[in-house]
Amino acid sequence: MRIKYFLAGALALVSACPVAAERIIKSTALQTCMDNSDFSASLFNIALTPANRTASLDIVATSTLNGNISAKIEIFAYGINILTRDIDPCSLDISELCPISPGQFDIETDITISESVIKNIPGIAFTMPDLDGTAKVTIYSENSTQVACVQAVLTNGKTVDKAVVKWVTAVIAGIALLVSAFASASGHSSTAAHIAANGLSLFGYFQNIAIIGMCAMKLPPMTAAWVQDFQWTMGIIRVGFMQDIFSWYIKSTGGTPNTLLEALSSVSILVQKRALEYLPIVNRATLSARSNNESDLTTIASTYVLHGFRRIAYLAGIEITSLFLTGFVFFLVFTVFVVIALCLAKLIIEGLSKVGAVRFDRFAEFRQRWLTIIKGTIYRMVLVGFPQMTILSLWEFTRRDSPATIVLAVVMLLMVCGLLGWAAFKVIRLAQRSVAIHKNPAYILYSDAAALNRWGFVYIQFRATAYYFIVPVLIYMFVKACFISFGQNSGTAQGILLLIIELAYLVLISYLKPYMDRRTNIFNITIQAVNFTNAILFFFFTGVTKVPAYVTGVMGVIFFILNAAFSLILLIMIMVSCIMAILSKNPDTRYQPMQDDRASFIKSTQQLPDVLELEALGATVRGNAPKY
Template sequence: MNLFWGVARHQTWLIASDLVFFPLQICGFLTRHSRPRTSPLHLFNAVVRSHSRRSFPIFNVARSIRHIRLSSARHVSAPRVTRYALIMMWQSCLSLGLLTLFSSASAERLLRSNSLDSCQKDSSFSASLFNVVYTPDNNTIFAQLSAMSTVNDYVIAEIVLDVYGYQAVHQNFDPCTLEDMKATICPLTVGKLPPRFNFRVGDSVSKQIPGIAYAFPDLDAKVRVHIRSTRTDETLACVEAKFSNDKTVDLVGVKWATAAVTLVGLITSALMSGVGYTNAAAHLGASTLSLFAYFQAQAMVGLSGVPLPPAAHAWTQNFVWSLGLIRIGFMQTIFTWYQRSTGGDAAGLLDNALGASVQVMKRSLDPAAGGLQKRSNVMLDTGAYVVYGIQRVGYKAHIETTNIVMTSIVFSAFLVLISALFVYLARLILNFCVKRGWVKDTRFPELRGGGWRMLLKGITLRMLLAVFPAIAIFCFWEFTQADSAAIVVLCVFLLFGSMLVLGVAAVRIITIGRNSKAVHRSAAFQLFSNQEYLQIWGFLYVPFRATAYYYILPLLVHTVVKAAIIAFGQHNGVAQAICLIIVEAVALAAASLLRPWMAKSINVLNIAICSVNFVNAIFLFLLTNKFDAPGLLVGVVGILIFLVNAIFSLILLLLVIISSIMAFWRKNPDDRYRAMDDDRVMFWKSRTSMVPSMVATQELEALAATARGAKDSQEGSHRIESPPLTPTIGARPGSRRVDSPALNERSSSVHDSVRDDQHAAPRAPWKRSNRDSGMTE
């Protein structure tokens, strides 16, 4: 066991160090071979290569220095080092995930229960604290409870064990037959039971429990005990306990791995866009954002008010980070203080868990249960607490139920602010590298030029769109909770402000697209030829076809409606599940019929995601057990939710990982993707190729102006006519004619300079200029 945790800590350190080094490694990719071989970035790549040797200890200083010296002599290729380090980072993530998945194999075998439910009205036995552990290796049961009995009689217990809805054990048990229990519950007396006791059971009990019950994660086992009088055979009480084996699929490694893949995918997309590979950047960015949206959809399954089996709930708990539910101790203290100082009452559920049982709802909540409250936690007459839906997710994440909203919106705002800060710091670092000659001045022209403010606005709005589902869900839910007046006001401004910003941006994009289509017969002309539109609002329409620029508005409506269903349907799981089925069915039908995304692969990816979301909604309805289906069906559905989403998540993660690696592996990442079928390619040039093209155009215009000044007398005598070089709007690439007056006026000056250049200096037939070929190198 110690060896496992040592290896796990090592892999965790590898991932952390890789995430720190990765942005700096990219400098080697950006600079290519344009810097001296002994530059600081080249030496740093040598350190990275030494770091990638993966020896114990992780960072051998002597070996690093040795590789620095050898790298200067051997001329190590920077892109090769970057690719190698990127692959090693993925290896670290996968290794930690596999180690965490198999960590439970060496743990001690046990069965544990932390709560006791009453399954009978006016039960004569109740418990507010119930902790029981059964250890099969020594056949002992340890119990810690705070229970009250109103029975004064000799009793017999009828025990029923259900495993995933299947009745595995059904037998009677007489406590007076055990020597250890005669003094405590034989007979059962009125009053409190002893707070602690342990006793041994026979070997026959352990033989009846299969070995897989101790190894399969998130065991769905339930023990129901009917307490009957031995004199009258009357059922005096009924209690029910859920058992687990301390094995779970709610793993820290899965959370870090999924977050790391998403982060690196977004960073890789931004880098590809910056160096000019716009086609690869658009595909990778769309795939990564679709993956992130799917993670959020899985977390929403856990937020629903439908009772979830342990495996389904534990798996969805891995993705609550995508909705901003990340626990940091000191921040929870600040949130509690803020709530109390603004007139609210903190729940204190985590503190009360030491003296009272907390029941995670896995079945329908009885509306007649005593102590039901409109807000905060549900407290039963027995003194136990019941958490469900959003509260269930917060409790499992060790977040107070009254701090859930503040935790989510603060981390969402932090993500938006940190993205803006990252852009500003990247601009400073890039300008410094350009001044030192480490990076070409043609790299990231928008970030270094005066348009960096537009780029900053675009990235900020993009991050706002990414966190908008979390803002919508928890702000809607806060309206039903009213943790404090200040938090409600904060949610009002944040929710409606975000909706206003994104809604206005979507409407403006639709207006621009319609005007462009009316004037230029193509919506892509103004949307993709205007750099200001691309940088600020491009994220709203670039992932879609040029003719489906409007699709962002239906997506925003879908997000708001789904968030309202999740937030306002917490108390009615059946209605919530039915509404989710309708919403997901509409989303699947729209994606399948319209196919609005920019490429076939992106359409297939998003249609598959919509299909899985629709299947999850059906599973949620089955879990409500509205039609009294067999218990085995409910247990199987819980396993299916885990298996279907786990397999699909793995496939999506591998797709993003492979796409990120291939983006650095290929010399031209754009060659991996087909040209987009719409006419955006005629107006959307590579940013890298635009800079030398603009310089060459300015030089040609200067030469043409000089030539025209010297040849004014001969201007009308002879002129070489050149065919139009700008393509027809709406035609396929390769067409030469244009019907747009605006585009003809823009290209007139270029035509004049080309004609004068051809007249002044004839070119060899085998030498074609970049402008003649329609491409730049």
């Protein structure tokens, strides 16, 4: 009984989410749950409205039964049987069921449900977002022999997958980047570095939620809905006219676009979830295999079970053949948008300077090195999009939507890996040169403005002696991308390997503490600890542990509560830092000087440009000048 109290408490925590006012329970998919079932449905839409005690039915079914039948219905919520009742089909006033005849029949009607049945349904079933419920119906012949078994996944129309969550997280992450850029342009290097590092870590945490949601294991509905809130970080954003263009592009370049979303009125779609685990579904493997067959995706009169990338695409309203192109195009669009914004900022600042609205020395660094800053910004965008493009590109190799999309995937993968690999190589060379000449890796990395503006995104979040740590970060991202992309046929393997990867990375950063200061190390280690906790929960979702169904249901609720609370804390911390950076006259005083003394090197660059130019000239004469 304790599980019921836990779920009631969880309901109180999530009740702040916007929900629909109408109380309803509905289902849009029906599966058979025994071998040689004599009853199946290709279209199944049912909605129960307790306000008027009405159940609306829209069913296209096939039966080999003949004569009078009886049925038993069992309703499960989070693995717990909350209702069992015998039903006489003749009492439903549906002529097709009393008596039932072999063949296909259509049912489209409304039936009245007794008050006693409504009262036996717990109120949590109507209010808990992303209800993890299933109704199982066992059908018996006149001699009490079981002849059919079907089950329906239940939902109440309430979900934690909300547009407001997507917008709030995206806007605050964007504000952090803008404030960081403003602080840097204003000469507050320490503030800019901290906000940029924390903003990048925040975005990485959101990406990790989206990435782990792409795993192929069966997820509780609340978990599947919450990870969907962060798919925007992977470029999975639906725009109607763009989806039409992508379908045309796939078809025009030798591929066959899917039309599953166009066939929703005639097929049943079942988003694969944990609730099916406690029911004896014999044909689940067959249905899952069928859903992996591209030619079957548009077959009429079938039920398709979706998981992994298919689940993500379906819930986003995107055809599976357009998923790679969606992420690819949004990455390019966002990068181009940022570059255009920087160019406009350059023009505006110059214009204001000419009319005297801005002092001639205001934003001097940006005005003098704006091309180098734009190049560095492009590199930064590639780093942010690295998980997105590696996962989608590697996954496209397994799909092969069309020859053209394969070429795009190859080009994008080589580009992001090549650019970041080159950036890491250049930073390591600069640091080694600095150690050889000045006995300190921070000297060249921070005293040379050109290097800092172009390559700073690689090392500025780390302490100077950990300049190399971008390499472990890229390896961590790439290895995880490989398992997500190539492991779509085995959610169990993905769950085990992700658990190992997240643990290894947590141990690594906890031991090395590579970030710029104690505060930033605590921030990132805490985020990775939550990532590791998420990996533990997803390991249980694989079913390897064979825990009771209600335990997995509880873990799904814990996943949502943990990550919702943690995300809120991170967003508040970022917003407070941004507000302080904007309102403070000297926000750098909020941060302790970093032990690598980078601030003095940056300051010396700003105050003594002539000395640095002479030093650079001398280095050129000696033949050891760094090249960027």
